[in-house]
Amino acid sequence: MEIKLRxxxxxxxxxxxxxxxxxxxxxxxxxxxxxxxxxxxxxxxRLVSMLExxxxxxxxYDDKRVDNLSKEELMQERRKIGMxxxxxxxxxxxxxxxxxAYPMEICRMDKDHIKRRTEELLALVGLEGRGKAPxxxxxxxxKQRVAIARALAVNPSILFCDEATSALDPQTTRAxxxxxxxxxxxxxxxxxxxxxxxxxxxxxxxRVAVLDSGHVVEEGLVSDxxxxxxxxxxxxxxxxxxxxxxxxxxxSKEGGHYTLRxxxxxxxxxxxxxxxxxxxxxxxxxxxxxxxxxNEELGIMITDIGPDAETAARAVALLRExxxxxxxxx
Amino acid sequence: xxxxxxxxxxxxxxxVVMVFxxxxxxxxxxxxxxVLLHVTGSEEHGGIIPHPVFCSIISRxxxxxxxxxxLILMIVLxxxxxxxxxxxxxxxxxxxxxxxxxxxxxxxxxxxxxxEVDPGVVQAAKAMGSSNWQIIRKVLIPEALPxxxxxxxxxxxxxxxxxxxxxxxxxxxxxxxxxxxxYQRFRPSYMVAAVIIIIVMVELIQFVGDRxxxxxxxxx
Numbered sequence: 001m002e003i004k005l006r007x008x009x010x011x012x013x014x015x016x017x018x019x020x021x022x023x024x025x026x027x028x029x030x031x032x033x034x035x036x037x038x039x040x041x042x043x044x045x046r047l048v049s050m051l052e053x054x055x056x057x058x059x060x061y062d063d064k065r066v067d068n069l070s071k072e073e074l075m076q077e078r079r080k081i082g083m084x085x086x087x088x089x090x091x092x093x094x095x096x097x098x099x100x101a102y103p104m105e106i107c108r109m110d111k112d113h114i115k116r117r118t119e120e121l122l123a124l125v126g127l128e129g130r131g132k133a134p135x136x137x138x139x140x141x142x143k144q145r146v147a148i149a150r151a152l153a154v155n156p157s158i159l160f161c162d163e164a165t166s167a168l169d170p171q172t173t174r175a176x177x178x179x180x181x182x183x184x185x186x187x188x189x190x191x192x193x194x195x196x197x198x199x200x201x202x203x204x205x206x207r208v209a210v211l212d213s214g215h216v217v218e219e220g221l222v223s224d225x226x227x228x229x230x231x232x233x234x235x236x237x238x239x240x241x242x243x244x245x246x247x248x249x250x251x252s253k254e255g256g257h258y259t260l261r262x263x264x265x266x267x268x269x270x271x272x273x274x275x276x277x278x279x280x281x282x283x284x285x286x287x288x289x290x291x292x293x294x295n296e297e298l299g300i301m302i303t304d305i306g307p308d309a310e311t312a313a314r315a316v317a318l319l320r321e322x323x324x325x326x327x328x329x330x
Numbered sequence: 331x332x333x334x335x336x337x338x339x340x341x342x343x344x345x346v347v348m349v350f351x352x353x354x355x356x357x358x359x360x361x362x363x364x365v366l367l368h369v370t371g372s373e374e375h376g377g378i379i380p381h382p383v384f385c386s387i388i389s390r391x392x393x394x395x396x397x398x399x400x401l402i403l404m405i406v407l408x409x410x411x412x413x414x415x416x417x418x419x420x421x422x423x424x425x426x427x428x429x430x431x432x433x434x435x436x437x438x439x440x441x442x443x444x445x446e447v448d449p450g451v452v453q454a455a456k457a458m459g460s461s462n463w464q465i466i467r468k469v470l471i472p473e474a475l476p477x478x479x480x481x482x483x484x485x486x487x488x489x490x491x492x493x494x495x496x497x498x499x500x501x502x503x504x505x506x507x508x509x510x511x512x513y514q515r516f517r518p519s520y521m522v523a524a525v526i527i528i529i530v531m532v533e534l535i536q537f538v539g540d541r542x543x544x545x546x547x548x549x550x
Binding site: 049051075076077078079081083085087089090091092093094102103105106107134135136150154 | 455459460464468469472
């Protein structure tokens with residue numbers, strides 16, 4: 001299902017939590033919404049998932065407007081979406097399979113169907129035979145798997161993930177993201193992933209919107225955003241990623257006036273040498289590395305270019321001609 | 331000696347009946363009020379149908395009833411017993427003021443237990459399209475159950491105390507025995523017997539309540 005947001009606004013007193021957000025979330029994709037804490041992500045997901053009504057603006061699922069539904073319609077519409085959370089929000093009074101059964105129970109499905117579907121779902125998330133396990137005996141990753149199974153119980157067409165991996169360790173995060181991606185393909189889901197972790201966007205998302213102070217500052221394909229970030233918020237996110245990620249090795253803290261980003265096949269070509277020969281520029285590389293995005297590789301190089309400004313300018317121009325994104329520090 | 335045993339047994343039975351019936355009636359009265367107090371409360375505290383005016387009105391009434399000294403409330407409610415049971419004296423007649431006196435207490439106990447339920451879980455249930463009734467029945471009450479059991483235990487023990495006081499105004503039971511025989515007729519053995527039986531009852535109820543609550547928690 002396709003989701004369209006039109007000029008959504010939501011204020012809490014004088015705080016503009018969401019301030020004029022318009023987005024088109026295509027169907028059958030994993031769509032990331034990234035922002036720092038306080039950027040308005042949580043409010044946005046509550047608006048998009050119909051848990052809260054916007055002050056102004058519209059939300060459409062396909063062509064159906066869903067932000068102004070009556071209580072009864074709202075309940076029916078909510079049964080078509082799945083949602084998972086940072087803290088899992090499982091029912092401690094129910095074991096794993098009864099948690100998964102809950103959304104089917106409230107739709108009054110028959111017992112045999114619930115039983116069969118629960119078994120299927122447990123298998124889908126890799127928890128065969130753990131149906132009777134009390135929730136408290138499961139690990140964080142297993143809890144999130146139960147939550148995913150519960151969210152998928154009624155065959156939703158949209159899955160919202162609200163910081164779904166933020167409480168998990170990196171390894172479990174990767175496993176859960178892989179599971180979500182696999183399920184997305186299997187069930188042709190539209191997955192909306194709210195996060196503050198660039199790793200999540202890199203590892204799982206096709207498209208991403210960057211949120212800052214209630215506004216969308218940047219939106220596009222993940223590979224585009226990673227190779228040529230425009231807003232400072234996005235650059236911050238990317239640099240936090242390059243610092244924590246061992247894929248970029250930085251061997252000098254100083255310098256690094258230019259940031260070069262190579263996409264896809266460009267990472268295989270000897271561009272630096274070519275440019276160096278053609279212009280006579282000298283490259284002093286400060287840090288470099290490769291990151292694996294969903295579909296392609298992205299090379300990053302932080303460098304100084306010499307010997308003089310004029311040669312550097314010519315080198316930069318030639319690099320850009322060759323499809324390399326070059327950023328200059330002011 | 332024989333008469334004493336008979337009297338003590340009879341009084342114990344009266345207390346048991348009084349406490350049992352008034353527990354049931356006070357739960358019937360207080361439980362829905364406790365649920366209402368919780369669900370109409372503010373959203374930050376997990377209210378699913380926030381209604382500040384309604385909530386504060388019930389809250390006020392509950393507070394007023396709770397601040398009445400129990401004996402005064404009993405006396406105020408005597409005409410009600412006469413209206414319903416036909417008399418204002420005796421074990422049955424005492425059940426009505428006991429139940430009404432304990433109901434506001436039950437309401438608060440229930441409300442407090444429900445407030446302990448993680449609001450995130452309630453939000454998840456809401457996001458899945460649960461009706462308010464389904465949230466109450468399938469989420470709030472089961473999630474709060476161990477704590478609710480402790481609350482009911484507390485209520486029963488409170489009612490044992492209240493029922494002993496009710497004896498003072500002709501309600502029968504162990505309190506009545508202690509006052510009429512032990513105090514007014516100077517027979518300390520009656521007083522001692524009554525107090526010991528009350529202590530045993532309280533210990534027993536607490537023990538059973540704790541066990542059930544612990545059993546429920548252990549399954550999670």
